[in-house]
Structures are given as structure tokens and as C-alpha cells.
Amino acid sequence: MQAKYIKKIIYHLIVGCFAILLLYPVIWLIMSSFKQSEKIFATAESLIPQPFILSNYAQGWAGFGDYGFDTYILNTFIFVILVLIGHLISCSLIAFGFARLKFAGRSFWFAIMILTLMLPYEVVMIPQYIIFAQLDWLNSLKPLVVPAYFGHPFFIFLLVQFIRTIPRELDEAAIIDGCNTFGIYRRIILPLIVPALATTSIFTFYWTWDNLLGPVLYLNSPSKYTVSMALNMFLSNETVSNWGAMFAMSVVSLIPVFIIFFIFQRYVVDGISTSGLKG
């Protein structure tokens, strides 16, 4: 009995301490954001801010130059929501087509879709840029948002897998009740794939929120910057010692990610464990 307890304590000590060690940089970042800028590195060994100040947040929120951090947050939310709507509509329609409809060329297009999953963005990056430049879409959200309305292979695949688990008898019953194909999608499938749509939404949120390369390529005026871009700007404008404001806004940029994670944890964990979505 005694030995079993000791074993248990040792296990929790090891696993717990390792977890703390792993997360220490994040804890340090958060605590440092409450320190005076000049003390962050002078007292790097201590987690306790002395004195504890909030002015970093006020300063960071006021931002650089003409725009406050609220502008960047708002821009990013608009970006995320537009992409999210695109993914939900397009991916569910496309996935329904692949999973439920029989048509000539289905396996061909499905294979193509799987192949695009593997295609590095770098290969299409430059021509896409040129196309969007020709369309006069530079310095707008359009190049970042419009493609989302044509599906995303990862989420299409995820939804196809999910739809395949729904019994076909439901579709057949609906046909007997007079539903057409769109009706089956709308009334039968859509309500049943809500969990998979939740996973899609969460990962769309993460990927869009964190996206840096896209905004770096397409957004030039600070009024349109996203949070990632703003942090990047903070870093490159890094005046001698304004660490505090930069740390504070880094923390702010992580808050939505944490909130979404803690609310929808189950979907995140299931999404990764079952389909290998990268977090």
C-alpha cells in the first residue's frame, strides 16, 4: 500500500514538474507584462512583478502611430469571421457532394483534393500574388478571404469522414418524405455534422488568427493590419526598452486563443486525435 502511494506521488511530481517547466516561458511572459519595462530583464529570475503595474497594457493598447490595438483586434476579428463563414458554407457543401452523391469523376476530384492537401503554399504563392495584383486586390482582405469560399481541403476531408459515419437510411427516409438533394443536405446532414463544423470553426479561428505570411504579403497600410502584423510591427519598431507594451500585447493576442480552447476543449482534442489536425 505504502509503495503504491509513493509511486503515485513520484509520478505526479515528475509529470507535474515537467508541465510547469514546459509552460514556464508562457508564465514568465504573462508575469513580465506586469513589470516595468526596465525591470523585465533586470529581474528576469523573479516571476513577481515589483511593482505590479498595468500601464504596459494601456501603452500597448494605444499602439504605435495612428492606430490603437483595438483597430488591429477588430481587423483580425473581421478577417476571421469572413474566412469562417466561407469555410462553413463551402466545406459543408463540398463534403456533402463527395460523401453522399454519386457522379461521374467523383473519385478523380476527391484524389485531386487530397493531393492539394500536400501542396506547399510556396508553390502557388507567387502566381497567386500576381493574379491578385492584376485584379487590383492588393492591400485588401480579398486575397486572404475570397479563397476560403472555395473550400479548404483539410476541412473538406474532415467533414467527408464525419458524414460517412451518418447512416444512409436517414437520407433514404428523407427522399421518401419528398426531400430533394439539397433538402437532404440542409435538413438531414447539416444538423448532424455540427460537431465536425465546430472543429472546423475552431481550427479556422486558430489558423486565421495566427496567420502572418498572408497579411505580410497582402496588407500594406497599418490601418488594415491584423494582430500578428501589429506584433511584428511592435518588434521591428522595438525602441530601446519598450518590452513591457510588447509583452502585454503578446499576452492580449493569446487571450482569445485560450478562451476558445477552454470552452471547446473537447472538440479540439477530438479533432486532433481523430484526424491529425495540426494545432
Next chain:
Amino acid sequence: MQTHMKQNLWGYLFIGPFIIGFLAFTIIPIIASFYFSFTSYDLFNAPRWIGFENFKKMFTSDPRYLHSLKITFIYVFAGVPLRLLFALVVAMLLNTASRAVGLYRTLYYLPSLIGGSVAVAIMWRQIFGDDGIVNLALMTMGIDPVRWFGNPTAALWMLIFLSVWQFGSSMLIFLAGLKSIPQSYYEAASVDGASFFQKFFNITIPMLSPVILFNAVMQTIAAFMTFVPAYIISKGTGGPLDGTLLYSLYLFKQGFEFFHMGYASAMAWVMLVIIGILTSLIFFSSKYWVHYESEGGR
């Protein structure tokens, strides 16, 4: 006939958006990129056909390219195995009936969750600074502090550590895989007197091998395309002394800083070929180490 036509029509109505998007945002750019890779193109003047010049330049007269390729290989082949090893060890530690596992799983996953963000790259930059907490910890242990930004090798390892730190998503996949191994296998092995290591190499690894394969492929591809940490940590320069000039970053700089669009396109194609070869090598080797239950196994 009538119903066939109707079925096809419905099918293409639903997957239509994918086909249109594929043509507009994938296939046309792919063809264009292939063409550009044989040209000299600066975005402002018409592309000029130069045959294989770009490819020749890469491998014969651009030492920076070869350097970038080399450090990317180091980054991938040091980072991915380390990351998978961590993921597997922690997944095995967490594969117990303890009630605290849910909490631990969340804690270990958090770095993966936020790892791709600019905020974390900024944080990483600061903790590895000359007076950052990593050096403080080294000094406490009696090790000389490292000037992470003064030495290209150290800077590259800083990126590798960042990648290893994010082992959480692979860990979740391994954990799901471990849970699906029937407990009876281990019980039978215990009855036969198998040691921990025998069980590990004869049950855990073979049963988990398809998941390891999947992880290895996905992580290798993703690692090869790493951009954000290198871009942020080096403030877009790839420095010090090109120590963090990963492939994607160099490609980005060639394209959008020097406006060598033709050269950058050629780089993208070489990247595609390399990723293709790496993926097929992993798949080819999988014949020898991946065990599929459905084939009957042993």
C-alpha cells in the same frame, strides 16, 4: 439516362466551388509558377525565358541557397524526431488511469496550441536573449551562458527547441493510438514474463507504427515549410549570419524583398520535389517497420 444526368448535375453543383477554386487558386498558379521558374521575372517587366539558369544558379553559384537548404535539413531532421520522441514518451506517461491525466494532457498541449503565433515567437526571442531566462537557468546550473543571437548554430537550435516544445499535438495523436491498443496484449505478455522494454518494442511500437508514420509524414512536411518563427525571431533577416535562414524565409526574401520572382518560383519547385522525395522515402521505408493489423500481421 435522365437520372444519371441529374445525379451528375447535383454532384457538380455541390463540389463546384472546389473545382472553381482549384482551377483559379491552385492549377493556374501551379502552371504559372512552373513557367516562371524558367524565367527571370521581377514583377514589373515581362518574364524573360532563361531555361534552366535558375536551377543551375541554385546549386552552383548561390552559396546562400545551399546554406539555407542545409540548415533546413538540420532543422527538419533534428526537430521532427526529437518532437516525436517527446510526444511518444509523454503520451506513454499520460496513458494511465489517473484522474489528473485530463489536466496534464491540456497543459502539455498548450504550447502546440499557441506555438504558431507571433506572440510565442516574440516570447522565444526574449527568453533566449543574452539576459533571458534560458541563460539564467544555464548559469544556475553552472554552465556558461550562450549568446543565442551571436552564433548561427545556436540560433538554429533555438528554432529547433521551439519546434520540439510544440510536441503536444503529436502527443494527442499518440495518446489516442495508445488507448486503442487492447490491454489484453500487455496482460498476455506479462503472463509470459515480458519486461517493460520487451512490451514496448514488441507491442507498443508495432501497434503504434501506423500513427508514427502518419505523424512523421505530416510533421516533416510542416517542418520543411516553417516560416513564422524564423521570420519573427530573426526580425525578417534570417540572421545571425543566415543561421535562421530557413528555406521558406529565403524563398520569401528572394520573391518579395529582391523581387526575383523567377528564382523564387524555381526554389518552390525544388522544395516540392524535395518534400515529395522525403514523403516517398518515409512511405517506402514504412514497408519495413509499419505493422497493419488488417493484413493479419503475425
